Amino acid sequence: MMHLDDLLTRYFHGTDLSRASPDVLASGIEHCLVDLGLEQDRGKRFALWALLHMLGSAPDLDVAFKDPNDQEAARTFMDMLAAGEASEEQK
Numbered sequence: 001m002m003h004l005d006d007l008l009t010r011y012f013h014g015t016d017l018s019r020a021s022p023d024v025l026a027s028g029i030e031h032c033l034v035d036l037g038l039e040q041d042r043g044k045r046f047a048l049w050a051l052l053h054m055l056g057s058a059p060d061l062d063v064a065f066k067d068p069n070d071q072e073a074a075r076t077f078m079d080m081l082a083a084g085e086a087s088e089e090q091k
Contacts, residue, residue, distance in 0.1 A: 002044055011028035012025065046073065053077070
């Protein structure tokens with residue numbers, strides 16, 4: 001299992017991305033993309049892709065996931081995030 005705090009610390013040297021320099025962000029995203037390409041575990045791949053998606057740097061679903069079920073899970077994740085953002089905007 002991968003935890004968000006662990007991913008943020010591993011790739012961005014801390015959990016507060018607002019404190020990360022542009023160079024640290026770029027380097028962390030690049031490292032995360034490389035790891036996504038190498039990772040074989042479906043759950044870990046999804047966690048890496050989700051982090052990249054939230055940072056606006058995720059590869060397209062057909063590139064990231066060969067399994068249609070994984071692609072559908074990613075679409076559901078994107079829909080849930082969009083719904084949460086829309087709900088926050090209405091407040």
